[in-house]
Amino acid sequence: MEYTIRPISNFSLGLADIWAYRELFYYFVWRDVKVRYKQTIFGVLWAILQPFMMMLTFTLVRRGLNIPSGDLPYPIFAYSGLMFWNIFSSGLTNAANSLITNSRIVKKIYFPRLIIPTSSVLVAVFDFFMAFIVFFLLLLYYQPYINPFRVIFLYPLALLITIVSTSGMGYFLASWNVKYRDFKYAVPFLVQMLLFVSPIIYSSSVFKGELAQYAFAVNPVAGAVNLARACFSDAPIEWHLIGVSIISTIIVFVVGVYVFRKNESYFADIV
Amino acid sequence: MKPILEIHDIHKKFKIGAERRRYPTLRESLINSLKFKKDQHNFMWALKGISFDVQQGDVVGIVGKNGSGKSTLLKVLSRITPPTKGYAISRGRMASLLEVGTGFHPELTGRENVFFNGALLGLSRQEIQQKYDEIVTFSGIEKFLETPVKHYSSGMQVRLAFAVAAHLEPDILVIDEVLAVGDAEFKKKCMAKMHDVTQSGRTILFVSHDMGAVLDLCNKGILLQQGAMVMQGSIQETVNQYIYMRDSISSDLAERTDRQGNGTLRFTEIRLFDPQGNESDVIQTGQSLTIRLKYQTHTTLNGLTFNIIFHDHSNECIFECSSNMSSGVLNDIAPSGEIVCHIPKFPLLSGSYQISIQCRAGKHIADWVWDVAKIEVLAGDFFGNQQIVQREQQSIGKQHVGQMAMSPILVDHQWQF
Numbered sequence: 077m078e079y080t081i082r083p084i085s086n087f088s089l090g091l092a093d094i095w096a097y098r099e100l101f102y103y104f105v106w107r108d109v110k111v112r113y114k115q116t117i118f119g120v121l122w123a124i125l126q127p128f129m130m131m132l133t134f135t136l137v138r139r140g141l142n143i144p145s146g147d148l149p150y151p152i153f154a155y156s157g158l159m160f161w162n163i164f165s166s167g168l169t170n171a172a173n174s175l176i177t178n179s180r181i182v183k184k185i186y187f188p189r190l191i192i193p194t195s196s197v198l199v200a201v202f203d204f205f206m207a208f209i210v211f212f213l214l215l216l217y218y219q220p221y222i223n224p225f226r227v228i229f230l231y232p233l234a235l236l237i238t239i240v241s242t243s244g245m246g247y248f249l250a251s252w253n254v255k256y257r258d259f260k261y262a263v264p265f266l267v268q269m270l271l272f273v274s275p276i277i278y279s280s281s282v283f284k285g286e287l288a289q290y291a292f293a294v295n296p297v298a299g300a301v302n303l304a305r306a307c308f309s310d311a312p313i314e315w316h317l318i319g320v321s322i323i324s325t326i327i328v329f330v331v332g333v334y335v336f337r338k339n340e341s342y343f344a345d346i347v
Numbered sequence: 348m349k350p351i352l353e354i355h356d357i358h359k360k361f362k363i364g365a366e367r368r369r370y371p372t373l374r375e376s377l378i379n380s381l382k383f384k385k386d387q388h389n390f391m392w393a394l395k396g397i398s399f400d401v402q403q404g405d406v407v408g409i410v411g412k413n414g415s416g417k418s419t420l421l422k423v424l425s426r427i428t429p430p431t432k433g434y435a436i437s438r439g440r441m442a443s444l445l446e447v448g449t450g451f452h453p454e455l456t457g458r459e460n461v462f463f464n465g466a467l468l469g470l471s472r473q474e475i476q477q478k479y480d481e482i483v484t485f486s487g488i489e490k491f492l493e494t495p496v497k498h499y500s501s502g503m504q505v506r507l508a509f510a511v512a513a514h515l516e517p518d519i520l521v522i523d524e525v526l527a528v529g530d531a532e533f534k535k536k537c538m539a540k541m542h543d544v545t546q547s548g549r550t551i552l553f554v555s556h557d558m559g560a561v562l563d564l565c566n567k568g569i570l571l572q573q574g575a576m577v578m579q580g581s582i583q584e585t586v587n588q589y590i591y592m593r594d595s596i597s598s599d600l601a602e603r604t605d606r607q608g609n610g611t612l613r614f615t616e617i618r619l620f621d622p623q624g625n626e627s628d629v630i631q632t633g634q635s636l637t638i639r640l641k642y643q644t645h646t647t648l649n650g651l652t653f654n655i656i657f658h659d660h661s662n663e664c665i666f667e668c669s670s671n672m673s674s675g676v677l678n679d680i681a682p683s684g685e686i687v688c689h690i691p692k693f694p695l696l697s698g699s700y701q702i703s704i705q706c707r708a709g710k711h712i713a714d715w716v717w718d719v720a721k722i723e724v725l726a727g728d729f730f731g732n733q734q735i736v737q738r739e740q741q742s743i744g745k746q747h748v749g750q751m752a753m754s755p756i757l758v759d760h761q762w763q764f
Contacts, residue, residue: 078436078437078438079436079437080434080435080436080437081423081424081426081429081430081434081435081436081437082429082430082433082434082435083429083430083431083432083433083434084429099466099471099472100466100467103462103463103466103467106463107452107455107459107463110454110455110459111452111454111455114454114495115454180446180449180450181449181450181467182427183427184427184445184446184449185425185427185443185445185449185450185467185468186425186426186427186443187467256373258373258374341428341429342428342429344422344427344428345361345428
């Protein structure tokens, strides 16, 4: 095993290095999941309680408003959106702060730094699977129509879009947060704003006009949530809009990885 | 055979001054980038062209004063921070231990931390599982493994952390000053373990201020001074040179460049006086010591506190005299002047000690210089009862004269019977 230590020159992904340290993904997620629910009464139940309470709130609020949810019962409609939204919101917030919360490790031990924000997102994915238990119960209770083909192929795709876009944005914010703590204040604000432009409590069909729909689809979460909901109907999927979401996911990821890798080597000096 | 580690002309540049003390805000950076003339940053070369080869099986002690670049060199070699210039080639799996217990999470139990810390240091899950029992036995805290680490004493944390680190089996092991902590007995155990590691033909780079440990463990030495390598040779020669250098530098404080802080105030002179008012760096236990510090400043400073720190040869802080604890903070001082600290009864037992001085202005460190003076303490009468108090270990084999103390420091007290 021979390697050279030299000044930063060319851009590289460092995939071989990440592969060599792959076990650390598991350990970081394991530690964060363990630590998060220590000294709590409900423990891991919190991962379920949060989206569940949100769903109840939205269901109640909806009685006053007139929000169409298509053929789906509204609780299922809201919950399916919220599960994906939670990956995005908590994954992004944690990833953005991850290098700072782990600054002691970053300053003293070498390993590919991309592992840190990625693990933060994976912790949110762990919560997703916890929350899925309640979703499963909701499905049993309401017995909506399920398109099995779409569940097998489109549901994982929706999850993939969410993870990849959250990670990409997380890399970007994490590396800037190391340098400028302004981002610590900007991130919760950004997440809140994005909730309003994502089809979580409403359906994206409320937008009329082709341009508005395209603009809306730039948001990767919109694409992911629409795909997930499509699993419960036979209505044709608007692939041109999903395509826009996928393209923006790829752009966000590539930019995020690039910015992160560009700045990575100096994290230990300034964090 | 090719050397296991080749280091070629490594340079490392750091930003220093006020910029380094706090985080830049986005607004400042934006404004700065719009300015026609950019704000000039102060740079400091922490490493100025270090080159050497390490052969497999060598145990290299890296010595030098604080700020000479030892830790930066280890950070560059462990890939934590990249060099600014130069390169190094490593031909083996490297593990570095720059701090004991990095990554220990207070909420996790001892057992959980062993796994997480081991993984961070580069052990695979399988390796940790295989060595787990051995690690636990070595740490000697079997009973507390299911207790969260936050309830551990610092000694227990060190034991557990070192136990994990001691069971790493890399080709090259990089160690920075980690043996400075822990009790004497455990230190001995650690040194024994390190000897085992060297016996098995592994390569070690070792940084320590404890010359005893360095001499005991290493066979080769490298001496750094202000970021440059001034010597490379056998460990005995290197340590001799280091001790000679360390004892002869305290002369010109104003010229020292290996200082920390934002530089708004600078110490320029330190002088020590015995009870008779003669300048002297030799005093007796229980005598008074007066320390006069001269400084210069070019701005008005408020909330000033001064701190004089005494430490022993292994750099462990023994006690400090802090102006804000005893005499309050100082505002609005003259651009240059002298401040005086008086210690009525010097509490340290015979031996030689190093002095570091520090000045803070509010929350910022203005100036901080290590090892500005050395003080030689002779056994003396501390309690005013005509009894000479001595360090116990120094009298072994000799005739017992006066009182024996086990601790390095005495505290004024009375007993009632």
